[in-house]
Amino acid sequence: MKQMPIVYTSNFCSVCGMVKGFLDTLEIPYQEVNIDLNPIRMFQLIAKTKRLSVPQTVINGKLISGFNPEKIMQALRE
Secondary structure (H helix, E strand, O other), rough: OOOOEEEEEEEOHHHHHHHHHHHHHHHOEEEEEOOOEEEEEHHHHHHHHHOOOOOOEEOEEEEEOOOHOOOOOOOOOO
């Protein structure tokens, strides 16, 4: 069963808006986790990725850094 994508974002991240806009255009529902508002999830993200950078998108267990439409589409198909 496919899971809803999770997009880790920050308030001042313009690239985060690009990822969300891309998913919106495809009409793909997603869960947004703003790390500025949720420090626990920020530390979980750092533990998972070994870095603090956003956007980070998790689709069907695959982690995609930044705005990468090709990888997003590939992960959505899997």
